[in-house]
Amino acid sequence: MLPTEKQYVQWHENETLRHARWLSQSNQVPPARIVSVDDKTTADEAYRLACAGTSMLWYGDFHNARQLLQAINRRIERSEQRKISKAANKLNKSAESPHSDKSTAESLVIPNLFHQQRQAQAQRSRVLSRLLLELDAGYVSQLRRAPDVSAACTAAFGELDESCLLSFRDLQGALGAAGWRAKGVPIESLGLSVFPHYGVFAPTRHEYVQLLLDAPLPDACDVAFDIGTGTGLLAIILAQRGVQQVVATDLNPRALACASENFARLELDAVQLQQADLFPTDAPLANLIVCNPPWLPAKPTSPLEYAVYDANSAMLRGFLQGAKPHLAEQGEVWLILSDLAEHLQLRSRDELLGWFADAGLEVKYRLDTQPKHGRSQDTTDPLFAARSAEITSLWCLVPFDN
Incomplete structure (x- = not known):
């Protein structure tokens, strides 16, 4: 929904000063400089303006705005590829130097490339967000063919009774979310679909579902927690496997609304929702606690990225530290986690195992699967070696005294 504190932006149009509500889902500040652009504006000109920090308010055909954004994106990709390839070559030469320790040099190359890619992604987002649209109250566009x-x-931003300016990218995000919400994301191994909302990570990567189906439930598994439920997919699996009471938590109100809708579609009366930072309150001890936390220890730059990036592994470590007191006797923790951070040398396996031990947990068993998503197959990615080696695991953890 819209931020409670309203922000406004002003600009000149034909020597007339105009203003409108500023709407940004990534919490970008209102643009300081806005120029008018239309169908006559070339992609090269728009790219130069955006890179210089100038926002562009579109007055042309709606579909031409989409094509212009695609053209700007192609120019960004070419620039990014040159920079990252140059950085990769420089770092690799450093690693191959006869005066450098190979293992130490390699430990710098991969994480440096990862952080360069993250910086490039953030810059791309800023540049692409500088193409703006004006919408009237009720989100009505006056553009041709809009x-x-x-x-x-x-559905994405909430009710609006005044005109607004927003980036074309934010509008595309709202339209894309509406499409996901209408058609759903099919989960073939379950024979059903889940329906993401705007601002809730769509489980398009769901290779871990089979791990949850294959893992044996603890004996007398009457109560289970799904921590950070998102769309509710893990809670759905637990309910369908016969767990009598599932408590699903999330801190994000959008996720709670999304999960509630998915549970209602499937008539899952056994699932309860609770807004909480990690563990529920006033709930019985759990025979099983499951969590699929963000898997990369880096700072998220947008609301959706919180499902992937976890600064300093704060959520992962908080989950592990808090799990044991919420477990019933003979209870288990199922941690669903990719090891990509290890291949990117952002976190070591010993560090992860140390966190288990610090939380009073030990490994009972582990189930593995290899992701098949597009990025793991992209040989042109400078980080292909790390991405192609990725394994997603279900770690079954139990207290030391079990």
Whole structure:
């Protein structure tokens, strides 16, 4: 929904000063400089303006704005590729130097490339977000060939009774979310679909579902917690496997609304929702606690990235530290975690195992699967060696005294 504190932006149009509500889901500050652009504006010109920090308010055909954004993105990709390839070559030469320790040099190359890619992604987002649209109250666009975006924007941003300026990228995000919400994400191994909302990570990577189906439930598994439920997918699996009471938690109100809708579609009366930072309150001890936390220890730069990036592994470590007091006797913790951070040398396996031990937990068994998503197959990615080696695991953890 819209931030409670309203922000406004002003700009000149034909020597007339205008203003409108500023709407940014990534919490970007209102642009300081806005120029008018239309169908006559070339991609090269728009790219130069965006890179210089100038925002562009679009007055042309709606579909031409989408094509312009695609053209800007292609120019960004070419620039990014040159920079990252240059950095990769420089770092690799350093690693191959006869005066450098190979293992030490390699430990610097991969994480440096990862952070360079993250910086490039953030810069790309800033540049692409500088193409703006104006929408009237109710999210009505006056542009030629503009689709009806009112329902998608209302679902994503909430009701709006005044005109607003927003980035074309934010509008595309709202339209894309509306599409996911309408058609759903099919989970073939379950024979059903889940329906993400705007601002809730879509489980398009769901290779871990089979791990949850294959892992044997603890004896007398009456109560289970799903920590950080998101769309509710893990809670759905537990309920379908016969757990009598599932408590699903999340701190994000959008996720709670999304999960609630998915549970209602499937008529899962056994699942309870609770807004909480990690563990539920006023709930019985759990025979099973499951969590699929963000798997990369880096700072997220947008709301959706919180499902992937976890600064300093704060959520992962908090989950591990808090799990044991919430377990019933003979209870188990199922941690679903990719090891990509280890291949990127952002976290070591010994560090992860140390966190288990510090939390009073030990490994009972582990189930593994290899992801098949596109990035793990992209041989042009400078980090292909790390991504292609990624394994997603279900770690079954139990207290030392079990």
